Amino acid sequence: xxxxxxxxxxxxxxxxxxxxxxxxxxxxxxxxxxxxxxxxxxxxxxxxxxxxxxxxxxxxxxxxxxxxxxxxxxxxxxxxxxxxxxxxxxxxxxxxxxxxxxxxxxxxxxxxxxxxxxxxxxxxxxxxxxxxxxxxxxxxxxxxxxxxxxxxxxxxxxxxxxxxxxxxxxxxxxxxxxxxxxxxxxxxxxxxxxxxxxxxxxxxxxxxxxxxxxxxxxxxxxxxxxxxxxxxxxxxxxxxxxxxxxxxxxxxxxxxxxxxxxxxxxxxxxxxxxxxxxxxxxxxxxxxxxxxxxxxxxxxxxxxxxxxxxxxxxxxxxxxxxxxxxxxxxxxxxxxxxxxxxxxxxxxxxxxxxxxxxxxxxxxxxxxxxxxxxxxxxxxxxxxxxxxxxxxxxxxxxxxxxxxxxxxxxxxxxxxxxxxxxxxxxxxxxxxxxxxxxxxxxxxxxxxxxxxxxxxxxxxxxxxxxxxxxxxxxxxxxxxxxxxxxxxxxxxxxxxxxxxxxxxxxxxxxxxxxxxxxxxxxxxxxxxxxxxxxxxxxxxxxxxxxxxxxxxxxxxxxxxxxxxxxxxxxxxxxxxxxxxxxxxxxxxxxxxxxxxxxxxxxxxxxxxxxxxxxxxxxxxxxxxxxxxxxxxxxxxxxxxxxxxxxxxxxxxxxxxxxxxxxxxxxxxxxxxxxxxxxxxxxxxxxxxxxxxxxxxxxxxxxxxxxxxxxxxxxxxxxxxxxxxxxxxxxxx
Amino acid sequence: xxxxxxxxxxxxxxxxxxxxxxxxxxxxxxxxxxxxxxxxxxxxxxxxxxxxxxxxxxxxxxxxxxxxxxxxxxxxxxxxxxxxxxxxxxxxxxxxxxxxxxxxxxxxxxxxxxxxxxxxxxxxxxxxxxxxxxxxxxxxxxxxxxxxx
Numbered sequence: 001x002x003x004x005x006x007x008x009x010x011x012x013x014x015x016x017x018x019x020x021x022x023x024x025x026x027x028x029x030x031x032x033x034x035x036x037x038x039x040x041x042x043x044x045x046x047x048x049x050x051x052x053x054x055x056x057x058x059x060x061x062x063x064x065x066x067x068x069x070x071x072x073x074x075x076x077x078x079x080x081x082x083x084x085x086x087x088x089x090x091x092x093x094x095x096x097x098x099x100x101x102x103x104x105x106x107x108x109x110x111x112x113x114x115x116x117x118x119x120x121x122x123x124x125x126x127x128x129x130x131x132x133x134x135x136x137x138x139x140x141x142x143x144x145x146x147x148x149x150x151x152x153x154x155x156x157x158x159x160x161x162x163x164x165x166x167x168x169x170x171x172x173x174x175x176x177x178x179x180x181x182x183x184x185x186x187x188x189x190x191x192x193x194x195x196x197x198x199x200x201x202x203x204x205x206x207x208x209x210x211x212x213x214x215x216x217x218x219x220x221x222x223x224x225x226x227x228x229x230x231x232x233x234x235x236x237x238x239x240x241x242x243x244x245x246x247x248x249x250x251x252x253x254x255x256x257x258x259x260x261x262x263x264x265x266x267x268x269x270x271x272x273x274x275x276x277x278x279x280x281x282x283x284x285x286x287x288x289x290x291x292x293x294x295x296x297x298x299x300x301x302x303x304x305x306x307x308x309x310x311x312x313x314x315x316x317x318x319x320x321x322x323x324x325x326x327x328x329x330x331x332x333x334x335x336x337x338x339x340x341x342x343x344x345x346x347x348x349x350x351x352x353x354x355x356x357x358x359x360x361x362x363x364x365x366x367x368x369x370x371x372x373x374x375x376x377x378x379x380x381x382x383x384x385x386x387x388x389x390x391x392x393x394x395x396x397x398x399x400x401x402x403x404x405x406x407x408x409x410x411x412x413x414x415x416x417x418x419x420x421x422x423x424x425x426x427x428x429x430x431x432x433x434x435x436x437x438x439x440x441x442x443x444x445x446x447x448x449x450x451x452x453x454x455x456x457x458x459x460x461x462x463x464x465x466x467x468x469x470x471x472x473x474x475x476x477x478x479x480x481x482x483x484x485x486x487x488x489x490x491x492x493x494x495x496x497x498x499x500x501x502x503x504x505x506x507x508x509x510x511x512x513x514x515x516x517x518x519x520x521x522x523x524x525x526x527x528x529x530x531x532x533x534x535x536x537x538x539x540x541x542x543x544x545x546x547x548x549x550x551x552x553x554x555x556x557x558x559x560x561x562x563x564x565x566x567x568x569x570x571x572x573x574x575x576x577x578x579x580x581x582x583x584x585x586x587x588x589x590x591x592x593x594x595x596x597x598x599x600x601x602x603x604x605x606x607x608x609x610x611x612x613x614x615x616x617x618x619x620x621x622x623x624x625x626x627x628x629x630x631x632x633x634x635x636x637x638x639x640x641x642x643x644x645x646x647x648x649x650x651x652x653x654x655x656x657x658x659x660x661x662x663x664x665x666x667x668x669x670x671x672x673x674x675x676x677x678x679x680x681x682x683x684x685x686x687x688x689x690x691x692x693x694x695x696x697x698x699x700x701x702x703x704x705x706x707x708x709x710x711x712x713x714x715x716x717x718x719x720x721x722x723x724x725x726x727x728x729x730x731x732x
Numbered sequence: 733x734x735x736x737x738x739x740x741x742x743x744x745x746x747x748x749x750x751x752x753x754x755x756x757x758x759x760x761x762x763x764x765x766x767x768x769x770x771x772x773x774x775x776x777x778x779x780x781x782x783x784x785x786x787x788x789x790x791x792x793x794x795x796x797x798x799x800x801x802x803x804x805x806x807x808x809x810x811x812x813x814x815x816x817x818x819x820x821x822x823x824x825x826x827x828x829x830x831x832x833x834x835x836x837x838x839x840x841x842x843x844x845x846x847x848x849x850x851x852x853x854x855x856x857x858x859x860x861x862x863x864x865x866x867x868x869x870x871x872x873x874x875x876x877x878x879x880x881x
Contacts, residue, residue: 523749
């Protein structure tokens with residue numbers, strides 16, 4: 001993920017050969033610039049990573065998110081907890097309240113009994129209970145009734161009394177105690193019929209509670225019991241409200257003495273809770289225990305979540321009527337579902353998302369940064385490669401390359417320069433170009449920009465050398481830079497001079513040779529002819545034949561020498577180059593060939609011919625040869641037609657001399673330009689075979705080329721090119 | 733045109749090649765106009781004859797000089813130069829007779845005030861024709877200064 005920096009381009013090696021830190025040169029400036037670039041590069045690269053403050057920002061944001069989540073969660077939890085608490089308490093309160101209500105009912109019963117003068121019969125009790133509208137107003141009470149306290153001696157009379165109205169009445173079950181607490185009346189009688197006559201003393205909880213009620217004078221609840229009326233045998237209890245006859249009942253004895261009986265209410269827990277609690281309590285599980293006995297258990301198991309623990313649990317103990325009931329309230333999952341709040345998770349997730357976004361943003365920025373640096377590095381690499389390549393070219397060039405400012409102060413020289421002038425780069429930098437290149441060129445390089453000139457140069461050892469020199473301007477930002485490209489042409493110049501000299505010598509030799517050869521040859525042929533003329537008659541045929549051959553041979557030799565002479569002079573520039581109208585020249589040539597033209601009946605067509613810059617005499621000779629050939633090598637069955645034209649090109653004119661003569665076979669296209677090469681024997685056509693080679697020499701001399709296109713028996717086209725002058729080239 | 737047939741045309745031929753001398757003489761023998769050919773075999777001798785120096789009796793009259801360029805000692809050009817700078821000699825027409833076709837030679841000769849430049853043909857018959865033409869022009873047509881006076 002993290003980039004290894006490439007480093008900046010080391011420009012030191014490029015421009016100057018060996019930088020001298022002391023020299024106030026461009027090299028040093030470049031070096032310093034390179035260094036500051038490197039620093040900046042590293043700085044940006046450094047910025048491309050994620051640093052401690054990035055992480056701390058992200059960390060802080062995360063922490064904040066978590067804190068917020070936690071706070072909200074806690075709040076939510078608290079609220080839910082509170083909600084639960086409230087509910088739990090509400091449950092308990094409801095139950096308590098209900099119990100009190102029931103107690104009130106019982107006290108109502110008591111009041112009813114007292115109103116009857118402590119004697120009440122079952123009908124009156126029934127009326128009371130109906131008035132009370134138990135089912136409606138006191139749902140949960142299974143039954144409300146009266147228990148009379150009987151000592152053993154009172155039992156028989158009690159039984160008899162009761163059996164008057166209710167023959168089936170009996171006190172049961174038997175037990176070992178010597179007092180009796182039978183349920184005498186109970187309403188509603190239809191569900192509670194089984195309880196009539198049931199002796200409270202038979203069962204511990206009932207018995208204990210009854211006695212306690214009697215002794216305390218307060219409402220007592222029994223411990224967990226099962227009502228006989230309850231077919232299911234589910235937990236229940238009874239509430240006992242003791243009542244006494246008139247008389248004091250502040251003390252226990254007093255109470256015992258005056259105790260009459262108990263108004264009781266019977267409850268089945270299931271029914272009690274069902275009546276008490278609404279269905280919307282189904283979100284909590286309730287377990288009510290009295291000591292170890294479970295009085296009521298609703299949704300308790302369901303409230304245990306998968307961890308075996310409910311989310312909320314609360315145990316509230318109430319002491320009511322002498323019993324301690326523990327209400328264990330547990331929240332069910334549905335409670336969690338209802339009360340659960342998404343907010344903390346939203347906060348957490350939202351915060352997390354923001355954090356992630358923040359991180360992503362940082363990473364993105366860092367990466368952008370890094371990518372930019374990578375890109376810069378890549379460009380750098382390319383640039384470096386190119387620069388190295390360029391510098392390699394400069395370093396390895398054979399030509400010397402000097403850069404300088406507009407005043408001629410040298411900024412750099414390449415190794416080729418060092419070799420040419422003998423100065424090292426360090427020695428040269430800062431000196432004026434005049435050191436190498438004296439006046440006039442060295443004095444004002446700015447003014448002398450342009451094409452290469454031949455100039456003198458001076459080496460370190462004081463030697464003067466000949467240079468090919470070109471100044472030009474290098475466009476750079478901030479300032480003007482001039483360059484000089486030099487080539488040491490001293491040797492070349494010497495060689496050229498030598499060649500020219502040798503050529504001249506050769507030509508002179510050829511000229512002199514031919515020239516001096518002509519004389520004796522003239523003599524030979526003249527005197528032989530004279531011999532023929534004056535003594536021919538007195539000689540025999542054989543001798544005459546000898547002389548004939550001699551004459552012919554010497555004539556032939558004369559022709560050859562004349563042609564050779566001409567050939568050797570074909571590249572001389574006597575008369576020099578000049579601008580002239582080639583059309584006029586051609587007219588002159590045609591004039592020269594007038595006889596031949598008349599003889600052959602040749603028709604000559606001349607197109608538009610330009611003004612050209614060559615040696616006019618040579619050009620005339622060239623054309624004369626070409627047109628002469630066209631006439632000479634004509635086809636005999638048709639009138640020779642010769643066309644002379646010129647076509648303009650970018651850099652040259654291409655002239656053409658076209659005929660409809662014999663034509664040339666393709667395999668000879670090159671050979672015909674070879675000196676003395678002929679395609680016909682001398683009986684057919686005269687000539688030494690030098691004409692075209694002279695043409696070629698002339699054409700090549702003014703820098704053109706000559707070639708032929710031809711079809712045997714159709715005709716030939718000879719082309720030659722005449723280069724344009726530079727100014728004409730530019731103008732075109 | 734003043735035709736004075738009393739006196740022979742005096743020709744001074746300056747030519748070092750005896751063969752050429754012979755041929756030239758032979759050619760002039762066939763001339764229509766009577767002439768007397770004197771020969772100088774080098775430039776110095778030519779000037780001596782013209783000026784009557786160094787033991788040479790001066791040529792009383794030289795009507796025309798036929799001059800070869802390639803001469804030993806003083807070459808043809810130098811003779812020409814000398815003649816044309818000499819007030820006594822400069823009126824004499826000098827026809828350069830040379831086998832050289834070189835433009836350089838031709839131009840230089842005219843530059844030095846030669847009256848004509850004739851290229852010696854390689855063929856003898858042609859040479860004879862050329863001589864006839866010279867003779868025709870210079871002896872018959874042209875008024876020679878030496879003969880007017």
